[in-house]
Amino acid sequence: MSLTQEKCLKMYTDMWRIRLFEEEANRQTNLGNVVGTLHMYCGEEAVAVGVCANLRDDDYVLGTHRSHGHCIAKGAESDKMMAELFGKATGTCKGKGGSMHVADFSLNMLGANGIVGAGIGPTTGTALASKIRGTDQVSVCFFGDGAAARGTFHEAIAMGSLWQLPVVYVCENNGYQQWVPRKNVAVVDSVADMAGSYSIPGVSVNGQDAIEVYEVIAEAVARARSGGGPSLIEARTYRFYGHSLGDEQQYRTEEEVEERKLNADPINILRDFMTERNWLSSADDDQVQQRAGDEITRAAKFAEESPWPEMGEVGTDVLFDAKEVA
């Protein structure tokens, strides 16, 4: 898929929708409306939008504990997502999952995940299903750099490669694994370097640059779709917030965070790219932000006004109603 002004505008808009969605969710946490915790994606938006801009509606995506961005970029509605974070009955998962489990199967977004590295096997499995059925759907798995240490990473990618499955493994390497800098717990710096062990292509990209992500993923998706097998793409990125809300972030300095916000904000980087090409006037920019802001305000209002789940919901969805089977 070639890069067009329209594609760029979509990516730019989605980055704002993600950013404002999360900032609102954070605000709603302070108001006591969102409970549990949030793993903020702010700062990493270019990865989600750069990847998803290459996908069709019927392509599969699986995420992580930090998946608000993956969901929005794949097309999830912000109002239902916000309602999920509130724990309301109108949420994407009826309030049963919360922030770490947002999923929208109508979009083949098969879910965020609370277990690190848990999505890699299932994504390889959706790719296997596509291969068995003979469709040309592509599966994409997002996972953090921490997940590359899990056995699931090794086992699943080995099979993805063995059977040349249509899957793109996207590692979001933000340099931290919860409260630990990656360098303290990993010898291999670039997760892309691990691709060689499975004889698949491995590429490292600047994850703050949506265009760079878009272009590298375009190639990986094309390869997967045409039967060329999996790829492992590492997006070097940075999270602007702590690991989850309430993180005191003693493992990094405020200066480091400020420097990244100043010089590596993915929204600014894409804005500059578009402005240079006269693809985004300042009036367009204002309009994008205005619309995204209005959408998120509506989402919060929707969530707030939505009903709580009924008590009976506690016991539903555990199993399919067996009476309908036999």
Place this chain on the structure above:
Amino acid sequence: MTVMAFNEALREALHEEMARDESVFVMGEDVITHGGPYKVTDGVAEKFPGRIFETPIAEAGIVGLGVGAAMAGMNPVIEIMYLDFITCAMDEVVNQAAKMRYMTGGQASVPMVVRLPCGVGRLLAAQHSQIMESWFMHVPGLQVVVPSTPADGKGLLKTAIRSPDPVMFFEYKRTYTHKGEVPEGEYLIPFGKADIKREGEDVTVVAIGPMVQKSLEAAVLLEDEGYDIEIVDPRTLSPLDTETICESVRKTGRVVVCGEDSSFAGSVSEIAAMIAESCFSDLKAPVVRVGSPHVPMPFSAELVKHVVPEAANVVSAVNRVMN
């Protein structure tokens, strides 16, 4: 006596044991940089350099290394950030750690402690709130320990570290901030020895983990109704102190068994069955279990309140066995 929080008592136990025995070491995610989510390993890196290992996110590896180090004569104390992630290391726990002594005809010893923060805390839904005591009770070769107070936490963790066999050490998130008196000086609490947390005449309430505290609250409410309940805290589920439990049941003739985990095939079920079998002729009413329903933990606060047992559930269960 010093008053301290549950997590502080555990930290003290860990520090004391590390000072006592050089073979004790710590392994887990975020245990140096952050001291673990509940700060139990705080200060270990400074005081015992070279004896704490901050790991990658690799539970199977962590427990696997623990088994090997233990067989080679070390005493690993492993922190699994949340109990839920122990499922990623089930082979290492169930097929390796638990079976080694038996399969090798007594040659192997696996003195490993696996610390497991569990249950509900902040609302984190189905993959961050589980308990699974009964999973491990079911496995011969494992010891299952569930402290309910800071004093018990300290004494039991010290015993766990000295045990020559693997220990699954359950730390309820609801208990971490619980404060209580901890005796001065060194003490150990033996496994298989229940503790009467409150003496009473009318009903035996066997309570596990945070349900001990909830039962103590219920006891106050029940006093107003004229019921005097006895609270028995097993403290270790495997081995289980059947004697102390049955003695109490023979006195009262009525029993409620409560835990935070699902009561279906849960730890409370084993205790209830044991009582029904051993004390049948002493029972004036059927045994009643209190636990959560057999559902995954939901996210919504509105749903969670129908899942997690509280003092009110103990009160109504006591009313049931009294009527």
